[in-house]
Amino acid sequence: MSGLAAFAEALLADDAPCPPGLVTWNGSAPDKRFAVYRNNVIVGLVDALADSFPVTRALVGEEFFHAMAREFLRRSPPRSPVLALYGEGFAEFIAGFPPAAALPYLADMARLELRRVQAWHAADADAITPADIAAVLADAENLPAARFTLHPALFLLVSAHAVVSLWAAHQAESVAAALAAVNPAQAETALLCRRDLEVEIYRIEAGTTAFIGRLQQGQAFGMAVEQALQADDDFDPAAALALLLRAGAITHITIPRRSDP
Amino acid sequence: MILGSTPNRRAAAARPRSLPARAGIGLKPEHFRDILDTAPDLGFFEIHAENYMVDGGAFHHYLTRIRERYALSIHGVGLSIGGEGPLDEAHLDRLATLLGRYQPESFSEHLAWSSHGGAFLNDLLPAPYDAATLARVCEHIDRVQERLGRRMLLENPATYVEFAASTMAEAEFITQVVRRSGCGLLLDVNNVHVSCTNHGRDARDYIDALPLYAVGQVHLAGFAEDTDAAGAPLLIDSHGAPVAEAVWALYCDALDRVGPMPTLIERDNDIPALPVLLAEARHADRILERLLPIARGAAA
Structure with missing residues (x-):
């Protein structure tokens, strides 16, 4: 040696x-x-x-x-x-x-915090504005084929535990009181994204998770909505889009135009 | 004479120039906003290269804005120039990208190793001063300077042990490295004080034995005090305290030999509020100004 x-x-x-x-x-x-x-x-x-x-x-x-x-x-x-x-x-x-x-939730908390660090340092990209998306939504005929580019700082974390609530409780003024209100065994999914240099963590439902996950994989809007509805009958595409906008999570939308006959 | 913005002048302005012979401080995220809000009068900022080897986010946001207003020194802590293996080319690529982006006036690294067998050990570790280490260090510096397309400064280390295998003194080793590789010397005065205390050497003799003609920058920092197994003082290069009086005195002596130099106040632990570091920088500036009567007169 x-x-x-x-x-x-x-x-x-x-x-x-x-x-x-x-x-x-x-x-x-x-x-x-x-x-x-x-x-x-x-x-x-x-x-x-x-x-x-x-x-x-x-x-x-x-x-x-x-x-x-x-x-x-x-x-x-x-x-x-x-x-x-x-x-x-x-x-x-x-x-x-x-x-x-x-x-049992400790490992997923570490997963969430690693994602948070990765989101903090991820590449920069400009988010589109509400006006940009309004134009896309107005184009009802082509909307289902639209493909979304999501921010490099966007991550999803599906957990069998209440990782988002536990994390949020530790940001509260009185951590003990906030923790007392959390049931750690409640399954939760986290959406992480960066806006104005800060990483935000949102708790999202199954339909929204499926929707964002499909968009992130590059599937078209229509397909993503379909998958989301299979995961959750009550899935609301408008609310999911509003969340993505608020999170600064959409950086580009491509709408393939149908060629005229 | 009117200095026109001719293409030649623009090309010259785009080249990295040298740091001013003034005091600078390490850039810490805790101080990002204060720096932009208060625009302190400082010679330069220094960053640790590895902290900025990320794709985006707050670090690049603030560094970009601070870089627009200040001279910049990029100081690597992870190249492992003294390591036994080949240099990590992926890391060298990241370094080249970072230097390309920020065009620092100075780039420096350490006479130390920090990686072995693919593991990064996150400390500046010592190597024996023998022919094999000398050949390896020179080869690594050649590669760094070739890849980055610029001369680098090599920092003298703070060490706690010495090797039975060493065949030359540290200052002689550094002299050989500088002569063979053409790199410059970053004279860390705190490291001189720490190492010389830890190894029973005279700090002034040590400095005299260094290739002082190659010094391009000086570092000052604070240390922690402990004792070795025999009860002798063992100083730890903690970067967690103000610069000690003994180090200021050694700094004055060193400047008498090398002339005014860009001088970094290093603080990486127990980081105080920005004004505390600015006060230390002003102290260094006052010492530097004593050596610059002509420049001061011209500016007045």
Whole structure:
């Protein structure tokens, strides 16, 4: 093993001894000095996760979160120096982390927070205006064939737990009171999108989820509405479009014109 | 004489120029709005390259606006120039894109490694100063300068251990790197103080042994204090405190040798309100101004 390989391995291993080949000017044991590097690495990466997953952290408390994050980063150190996006795989790790089993919604909260970070840093794009969409809606004949381009910062997250309500409760002034009103076992779907640099998180119903999901996949408006109605009889396309507009989520609409006979 | 906007002048203006010999501070998201609202008088801002390697959003929004008003230094913390493996070309591509977008007056990186076996370890780690490391570091800097199409500055490290395998002193190693690769030197005075304390060296002798002719920028920061296993002082390069008196004194001495230099006040932890950092920058500016009587007279 090369010198740096042993150094790197000892940084991440829990109780590994100091790597060989280190010297000090005063003959002091190098362990305590090496520990500065280990501490920098571990604390730096735990802090990166703590910054990206604040509600996950709040749900379990600082001590638990730090222990869980350390375990994760030892198994899955970042593969890229772009730490802003570190945390891919954290939710899956949490789902299989036995000490977190008592909080079945914790993994989905981590999924939501990772999406939130991704939405925060996603590419910029200008949203269309209500006037733009009015013109599209007025063209009833061609509307079903219209294809929507959605914002790069738009994400959907379907959860068997009340992730949106739990997340929102942690933004409230009195978190405890807000949390008391949440039933964590309630299934919810989150719509995330960025408007004026801020990421907004909306709770959406099954029909809207199907509708936006199909639009995001590039399906035509008519097809997306059909799928949404299959998911939910009460689906209201106008309300769903209004939500997308409010979220700044539509960046372009293409209407294929029928060629004249 | 009227300075016309001829095509030649425009071309010259588009080229990255150098940072002014004034104080600058690290750009922190906490200060984005304050900076735009108050437009503080500063020599430049510095960013860590990796923080801006994202597609869009608030970071680019604010950096774009701040860049329009200030000189910019881009400081990489993730290239792993001292690493054993080849440079991460994907990362180098991201760096080239970022530099292309913001056209900084300066680009710098560290004499350190931070990645190994594909894992990014998020710290500036030390390597032995021997022929093998020297060849590797020079090869990596050659590649960086070739890919980015510009000269880079290499920062002297803060270290806590030394290697039995080292065959040369750090200053000699840096001298060789600068001579062979043609890169410049980013003289981090806090790192000098930290490393020399940690390894029982004289900081002024160390600075004298560096290739001072190649210095293009100076860094100042605060450290934390600990002790090693024998009870000797062990300073930690924390970037979490004001610049210490000993470092200001060393800075004055260093400027006497290298002349006025763009000087960064670094603060990455326990980040205070903007005016606190501006006060430290003004302190550095006053020291720089003492070296610039002619320029000051001309401006008056």
